[in-house]
Amino acid sequence: GQVGAQVAAAAAAAEGQQVPPEGQPGQTAGAQEAEEDLPEWACAYCGIHDPACVARCAATGKWFCNARCGTLPASCLVYHLVRSKNKEVVLHRESPLGETALECYITGSRNVFSLGFVPVTHEDGQNTVVLISRDPEVLASGRKDFDWDMDQWQPIVQNKAFLSWLVKVPSDHDVVRARHLSAAQINRLEELWKREPSATLEDLERPDVNVEPDPVQTRYEDSVQYMQVLDPLVGLEAEHDREAKESQQRSDVTVTWDVSLNRRNVAHFYYPQEDHELRLMAGAELRLRLPGSGGGGVHTDGKKGKKGAKGRPGKDKSGEWSAIGRVVKISPESNEVSLELRGRDAPTSITLGYAVEQVWKAVSFDRMRTALKLFANDETSVSGYIYHTLLGHDVEAPAINALPPAHISAPGLPELNHSQAEAVRTVLSRPFSLIQGPPGTGKTVTSATVVYHMSKLNQGQVLVCAPSNVAVDQLTEKVAQTGLKVVRLVAKSREDMVSSVEHLTLHYQVANLGTRKELSKLMQLKAETGELSEKDEKRYRAQLRAAEREVLQAADVICATCVGSGDPRLTNFRFRHVLIDESTQATEPECLISLVSGAKQAVMVGDHCQLGPVIVCKAAARAGLTQSLFERCILMGIRPIRLEVQYRMHPALSEFPSNTFYEGSLQNGVGELERVRDDVDFPWPAQDCPLMFYSQMGQEEISSSGTSYLNRMEATTVERIVTTFLRAGVHPSQLGVITPYEGQRAYVVATLLRSGALRQALYEEVEVASVDAFQGREKDYIVLSCVRSNEHNGVGFLSDPRRLNVALTRAKYGTVVLGNPKLLSTSPLWHALISHCRDRQTLVEGSLSSLRQCMVPLAPPRQFTFRHRLGGAQRDARRGRENRSSDHDDPDYRRGFASLPRNSRANGGMGTAPPPPAINPYDYFPRAPSNPYALGPAGPGVFGGYGSSLFTQPTDGAHPHVT
Ligand SMILES: Nc1ncnc2c1ncn2[C@@H]1O[C@H](COP(=O)(O)OP(=O)(O)O)[C@@H](O)[C@H]1O
Ligand SMILES: [Mg+2]
Ligand SMILES: [Zn+2]
Known part of the structure; x- marks a missing residue:
């Protein structure tokens, strides 16, 4: 309490002087000053060292100032805390507040990103402020125990700098004379500090420091070159993933x-x-x-x-x-x-006194690297045709001799529409195909049908994969409905997790074999006693392996995640026919794992207009590991078969995504009448359009992690809307709240549970998750909380069109978007959405019970300007490494393809692919810009970090996936 009181007093003294007096004499920093003359507390970035203007990061012990230097998007101090993931700050001994650790008056919590202040009037009439954590519990107790006005609570970090009465903003004079590092230099310095805490600027010049990996290409000379590019990227990602997990250790746990x-x-x-x-x-x-x-x-x-x-x-x-x-x-x-x-x-x-740490497993990365090796060295890993196709060499497709089935639709699945049936026919007649389709167009149903025919038409087992467990389960279920014998292979570590296809899993089938008496006995014994004797354990394992092989061999179809298809239990299996659903969410090496067990017919299904794989290592992401194999295939000119009739959304919901992301090609397989719930009373502003943009003017705040955002006012509105839907009779499991920021997700969950007017159990069942976590899924109603609302900081990663596409295509009956139209309309993409709503009279404001048209002026419209930020091909060109020219004429083709005639894809050599789209959809789907701090499609999180979109998923290995 004492420190809090001190802060309070000093803050009161400083009240009213938000703008520091200019040009104080004495301590100023300057470029002229030699490095060694700077005091210990000089800002580690820029050298400014006025004690009132700097503070120490408690974790790294380094000092930083509260100025925005050069192009930095935050003050040096805030930038460092975010980059280094630290949150505690100590003020300088000679600062107005003295040597003080900033902390919550009530709880003593020192996370500066969740600290804020409230003004307080003491008994003696004196006005001060206290520091309080933004925690509903704590705010409530401040209100109750101290009678403080918590509605006045404001964060101490605003506009990405500390409030100046806590840490003074250096004068312009000082800032101009300070050392100016570029954001790139600072980022490299922060990376280096993680390994060498005492490293200096000079160390950045060392040749061993931060070499950028080679970027991915569109085409490759051969598989050795291919491996040389991809393997280091997998290595970087693995290293990053390990560091991140290991930094999550907690000690002194009770x-x-x-x-x-x-x-x-x-x-x-x-x-x-x-x-x-x-x-x-x-x-x-x-x-x-x-x-x-x-x-x-x-x-x-x-x-x-x-x-x-x-x-x-x-x-x-x-x-x-x-x-x-x-x-x-x-x-x-x-x-x-x-x-x-x-x-x-x-x-x-x-x-x-316990310690808790996350378990990092290399297995998924190891499997990717093994797949790359197999692809490069084992001639039987994939057919010659697939080998050359994946590398981008033009080769003639071998004929497939299987006759197409007379009846296309498979038993147990919906009767296919014309384009779906055509897709199945085409896929079955080709060795390699891509199926692309907007959300809800039956990609998974079509995939299951393809798998059914592949199995019936051919010898051998079919391998069916997807990157995430949820997607595999969905597909497994559909394939099983056709009557095929299906086994779902689940990673050992996930065996006792609930699954919708439990009865199809390998472990379930093994446990219920009934023919292996000894195994059953040993299993029972193990379950009862926990441990077997060494001898029994050996027998148990041998028996288990044999039983697993027996079940796997009897299957028509084996389903696993891409990483799971590298499971040692499948080592001796060969899969000639492989289908990968949601393949645009997998990295290229991940897809390769599923292909290298002998693929000669492969189908990749996905939608490159939705979100791609999640990569935690920025360098690997910059080099192009975020590009899926599916996308690269499109860049190479392989035309996907397209599905265009959607069965999910009310037609008014599909209209904007169709026009914006799919060149208007998306048609509706469901009518309005099937997607209106007359029983649900909700104040939609327009009868025929259940898509509304509800203007919210509350400010964004940095959330407690320092790498994400929240918006308290939007959270309150989310609660009101959810309550309205629940009252109207919508089942909580059919309501979803999507927010792109993890900080807001946590805050909305807390708000629903705390302030919801109805039974808490109802709110617990409402799913609140990131856009990424909702990909591939649907709900009846969706509330989308955009969070961003500020004067200068921009829209952040909301402007990624893929993210908006996914968010807007989850609801079947209605979508409510909460956001600040003034700010969001500075992004051309959002401008289009908001104008769309305004035209339909669904851009509204006011209270939910009396909504009125929102007249706020939008930002002037701009064109989509990110056309040129394409994937690998462009990057290759920039780097001057065009390798394509020689590919086709290389006499040294391996795998018997040297003499094959070149196939001209330009003349439709791939067969009866539909005509190319009028506009290249890539135009709208930029990669992250080279400067992640620029306005525009930056990564998630405050500084283009990845604060909000990644969740540790219980996948087979350590690779994070959205399930
Ligand atoms: N031809 C069809 N007729 C009727 N319903 C269909 C048809 N194709 C798909 N559906 C339905 O549309 C919904 C979305 O299908 P799904 O295969 O999951 O789409 P996607 O994988 O492209 O998102 C499912 O409920 C599915 O049963
Ligand atoms: Mg699907
Ligand atoms: Zn500085």
């Missing part, structure tokens, strides 16, 4: 112990989470350790030197106890995690 129904130890503990890209989800794996337990006294099973091997608890070399477990429950409200441990043995009498 555990309460419990036993689950299957008699495993369950540890419950508090695991506060920020709105971080690595947000923990049920199913994730964590390692629980008891540091210092090596000294004896802790009972262990005595298995030495196997730290967490196979998830069994044991002592590592130091004798410390540790065990791996799976998160079975996580409460979004209380942040309590329940972790079910794999082994039986745990120090359950001890509650204090």
Whole structure:
């Protein structure tokens, strides 16, 4: 409390002088000053060292000033905190407030991104301010216990700088004379500090520091060159992923112990989470350790030197106890995690002093690299035709001798429409095809039909994949409906997670074989006792392997995620026919895993106008790892077969996406009448248009992670709209709230639970998630909270057309968009959407019970200006590495293709592909600009980071995926 009071007093003293007096004499920074003359507290970026203008990052110990230098989008101090993911700040001893750590008056929490202040009048009539965390709980207690006016709460970081009464803004004079680093230099410096905390600017010149990887290309000379480009990118991504996971360690965790129904130890503990890209989800794996337990006294099973091997608890070399477990429950409200441990043995009498860390697994990255190697070195990994096609060489397609089926629609699936049936016929007659279609056009239904015929027409098993588990399950279900024998291969670590296709999974089928008596007995024994004797364990494993092989061999179709198709249990299987759904969400090496078990007929399904794969490493993303194989195929000139009739949305909902993202080609397979719910009373401003833009003028704020945003006023409106829908009888599971920012997601969840007028259980069932998490899914009604609302900071990653496309195409019956039309209309894309709503009289403002037309002037319209930011081809050209010319004439074709005539795709050599679209859809789908801080389609998060869109998913490996 004392520090808070100090801050309060000093702040009061400084009140009213938001603008610092100019040109104070004395301490000024200057470029003239030699580096070594600068005091310890000089800003590590720019050198400014007025004690009142700088503060220390508590974690790195480095000092930064509160000025925006050069082109930096934030003050040096805020920029550093965001880049280094730190949040605590200490003021300078000689600053007006003295050496003070900024903290919450009530809780002592020191996260500056969630700290704000409220003015307070003391008994003696004196006006001061106090620092308080933006936490509904804390704000409530301030209101109740102290009678403070919490409606006046304002963040202490505004416009990406600290308020000047806390850390003074250096004078223009100082700023002009300070050292000016470019954002790129600063980013490289921050990267270097992670490895070498004492590195300086000079170190940036070292040749070993931050070499940019080679970018991806559209075509490749051969598979060796291909591997040389992609393998390092996978390596970078793996390294980044590992660092991010390992930085998530928590210590001094207090555990309460419990036993689950299957008699495993369950540890419950508090695991506060920020709105971080690595947000923990049920199913994730964590390692629980008891540091210092090596000294004896802790009972262990005595298995030495196997730290967490196979998830069994044991002592590592130091004798410390540790065990791996799976998160079975996580409460979004209380942040309590329940972790079910794999082994039986745990120090359950001890509650204090545990450490928790995320388990990083290399397996998905290893499989990608193995796939690249196989592709390069093993001539049987894919057919010659597919090999050359993937590298971008023109080759004649071999004939497929299977006769097309007379009846196209498959049993158990909807009767296909004309274009879907045509797609199936075409795909079956070709060795390699792409199917592209806007949301809801039956890509998955068509895929299942293709798989059905592939299996019936050919010998051998069909491999069916998608990048995410959710997408695989959806497809598995549809393929199974056709009556084929399907096995869904699930990663071992996910076996006991709930799945909609449980009965089709390999582990379920093995457990219910009925023919292997010994295996059943051993399984039962293992379940009861937890551990088998060494001899039994051996027998159990051998039996299990044999049973798994038996089930897999009997299947017509095997379904797995792309990474899962590299499972060792499939090592000896060959798959001539492969289909990959949602392939535009997979990285290229990921897709390759599914292809290199002998593919000679491959179908890739997807939509490059929706979101692509998630890449955490910026350098790898810049080099093009975000480009899917599907996209590269399109850049190479392979024409996708297109599906154009959608069965999801009310026609008024599909109109804007159709015109904006699909050149107006999207047709409706459902009529208005099928997509109107007369029973739901909602104040739509126009009868025939359930798409409304509801103007919101509340300000955005940086969220507690420092890398994301929230908007409190929009959160309140979300609650009102959700409540209205619930009252009108919409089932909570059919309502979705989409927000692109993780900070807002967390805040909306808290707001719904705290302020919702109806039963809490109802709000718990309303799904609140990022755009990325909603991809591939649908709800009856969607509320979209845009969050961004500011004077200078721009629209951020909302301006990515793919993100808007996905967000606007999730609802079947109605979509409500909440946002600031004035700001959003500065983006041409959003301008188009807002004008669309204005034309239909659905751009509204006011209270929900009396909506009126919103007359706010929009920004002047601009053209789409990001035409030239294309994928690999352009990048290649920029870098002057055109390799294409020699590809076709290379006499050294491998795999017997040397003498094949060149196939002219320009003349429609690929067969009966539909005519090319009038406008290249790529025109609207930019890559991230080279300067991620520029206005425009930057990455998510405050600084083009990836704060909001990534979630740690319980995938087979460590690769984050949106499920
Ligand atoms: N030919 C069709 N007739 C009727 N309904 C269809 C047809 N094709 C698809 N659907 C339905 O449309 C919805 C979306 O299909 P889905 O295959 O999931 O689309 P996508 O994978 O392209 O998003 C599903 O409910 C599906 O049953
Ligand atoms: Mg689908
Ligand atoms: Zn500075």
